[in-house]
Amino acid sequence: MSQHEDQHRPDEPAVEPPTGQDEGSAATPTVEELDDRWRRAMAELDNQRKRHIRELDQVREAERGRLAAAWLPVVDNLELALSHAEADPSSVVxxxxxxRDLAVQILRDLGYPRHDETDVPFDPARHEVVTVVDEPGTAPGTVVRVLRPGYGDPDRQQLRPAAVAVSRKQE
Amino acid sequence: MSQHEDQHRPDEPAVEPPTGQDEGSAATPTVEELDDRWRRAMAELDNQRKRHIRELDQVREAERGRLAAAWLPVVDNLELALSHAEADPSSVVxxxxxxRDLAVQILRDLGYPRHDETDVPFDPARHEVVTVVDEPGTAPGTVVRVLRPGYGDPDRQQLRPAAVAVSRKQE
Known part of the structure; x- marks a missing residue:
């Protein structure tokens, strides 16, 4: 809150680090000096904690703005497609x-690549089975159809797994 | 890094707060005790700073995931519209x-309401003038057309001002 507080960079403690013990008796701090040092360290702990709380809010808000702004071209292009549709209905498709391609690219740029691969083995971390189908000529437990693509990777960040149809075990 | 560090809640300092001075001579700390207290406070400052850096990353990542997930229905519905278009091209509009309405609603829920009001006085904080037009019967400096809507409010969070056409000063 004070000017003093705001001038500190978060990575610079307001109090000096412990000095070596080999500076001779002239440098030996008194009880009062040590008590003062400790109180200043405690005050800095409190200041640092308050700065952190403010920083967390700022980071959250900045990230929200950054991401919302990334999606504005999607909204703009949807409106463009709609206004063209009045003149030429076939252009809208x-x-x-x-x-759609722009939206998928934005998700990829944010760290969530699209996954809609078929003919891969079922993986519970990447796939959510919606239906099991008879698919002769296919190894059992193979993804034969993607009903809803997944976004992101399970070992990093995953928005959701892909919803898939998997081939049945042959009896 | 140590177990000790991770057990602390961020709002609980690892070292005790200063005690009152009126506890009698039996409670007067020695130089060694005060030095130890101070060193522990310094170590906690460092631990707190490291925890905070990790927390910032976590908050940023969580906010990114939350916002990306909010947009998934837009992508899904775009694909739905496309798949219907094959059967009935007119349904796509x-x-x-x-x-588009869903995307505008998501932006509003994130704290960025849409602004495309006309017949309001030009406001440099809310409007970006793209063109000036002759509009007889309109007070000069009135927004007569919105070419691209704005999102958010200037006094809170604004993604962008509205791009507008403004009526010319009458000579």
């Missing part, structure tokens, strides 16, 4: 496809 | 309109 092309426009929507471009918007 | 209706689908896209619903997706």
């Amino acid at each position: 092309q426009g929507v496809r471009a918007v | 209706q689908g896209v309109r619903a997706v």
